[in-house]
Amino acid sequence: MPLDSSTYALAHLRVDGRRWKELRRIHGQMSTQAAADGSSYFEMGNTKIICTVLGPRQPTKSGGRDQSREAIIEVEIGVAGFSGMDRKKRSRNDKRTQEMQYTISSAFASTVFTSQYPHSTITIVLHVLSQDGALLAACINAATLALIDAGVPMQDYIAACTTGSTASYASNDEDADPLLDLNGMEELELPFLTMGTSGGEDKVNVLVMETRIQMPRLEAMVSVGLDGCKQVRNILDGIVREHGKKLLSSR
């Protein structure tokens, strides 16, 4: 279903009534599942993700002893058949899913102190229950919360969000506004990138863009993205602190 984004220029309001720099409602929970070492539930608008972390533990995969001096981060993403508008079953070795798994694993490999756990694996399992844009960003945020819940030492949170640009054609370049946190309908039509940073906006861990964009627009998108990641980081921090308070008061 093509989205009519031409109305944006009239009132500077997006289809769901947000301004260009507004995030959707973000909600997160930690320790949602007792059976896992760490778990979290994360919502970004209508994108809903449950994440569980197992480990650090002995590598389960058979064949050849693992001689590495660092922990391996395995990521499994399961996109539920009922998560989208139409029921579609993604197979486990779907190329897009595999790429997301690789992206998440390499992002966390740089911020988790993997050298503390030689010969072991940390498994991050992500279940996508409902998707409405910013899938990769929500997965990264959910994984951050679950890793913190599992007590895996990390340098910092990785907070992620998406940014897009209004109008995908080149003619009105000067009018093009960067947009923060696209929803599923906007993602279908507009060019966007996913960004994940740690340490406020000091270090970019993830930058993925699958669509094309005019070069001059990129800078504005990146700077809006950095700002968005900072906001997301504050929200994640709030969730962690609230969870910590709850834990301490229940003792």
Place this chain on the structure above:
Amino acid sequence: MAPYTNIPLSPAELSYLHTSLAQDPPIRPDGRSPTQFRPLVAETDILPSANGSARICFADGTEAVVGVKAEVERTGRKGGLVRGKEDGEVEGEERGEDGWLDVSIEIPGTRDDDALPVFLAAMLTEALLADGELKGRLVIGRVWHWRLFVDILLLSQPLSYPLPLLSLTTHLALLSTRLPALISQKDEDPLFNDDWEASTHLFPRQPTTNEPETKPPITLLVMTVGTNILFDPSSDEIAVADAIVAISATEDSKDGGLKMVALRTVDPPSRLTSAGVPTQANTTAGGGLSAEETLKLREKDAGATVWRPPRGGVSRTVLGRMIKKVVEKGGVGEEVLEGLRGVKS
């Protein structure tokens, strides 16, 4: 069934468990009574993009989410021809096909075509289709019908046999499933009311009390140890089960009681654990018996002094008692349904 075969219990522990469970009344490791269930947390209508959904968290931390999605499909297209009335068969209103219900189960760490998810999906499908009412409700007209996709996700590692968890979650998800209201005539190309408030429940409800008139079946796991019948066994208890039976029960529309719709036996993992060897038969411990004595010990005192995996099947009377305990008035089945009734979205 790989996850349940590697039981981290020694023959001595198994023997201890078996003896305490075989006592009258049985002593369960967590102190429950034989018919008592572990506490669970449940919620329904959790996903906006699914027709119906539910989530259940068991006390041991295992968690499942079920999403139900319905799609409109054309009926009776075979070889490009619409089957008309010329077939000579009476087109019943309340008829449907088994293939319209699609149950798939995802368990982390297993492939989709592993024996466990396929077996569990078959068991749940069988129970849902058994009374034929559900597929009848999927009929829209002669030309169109709903196709129901039930996607079951186990979110945690399968710590105990996941069947009751998955079945109860599916029950709640189907109860909350709603289909958009039809505003076109039955045999026309279907047109639906886009007001979700006007949608109808797949399991119709009474307009006054909002209680469902019929309910989808539930499948309960029942195990026996000796003559004792235990409900909702934990993984430790399953390890010493003599027999495990999955019983599906649903509400009988005639008298309001319960009736059994499907029954399957599940191979207990205890058959795959090795038997213990008593000290006097252990050659390395200085024992050693003649062939005759060994035979006597092995065959005659089954499990009296040392852990022995159960042999043979389950007796008819015990099976009858198990079914009765589930379906009788005020039995376990009614208790479970009553408990699930309290779940709000």
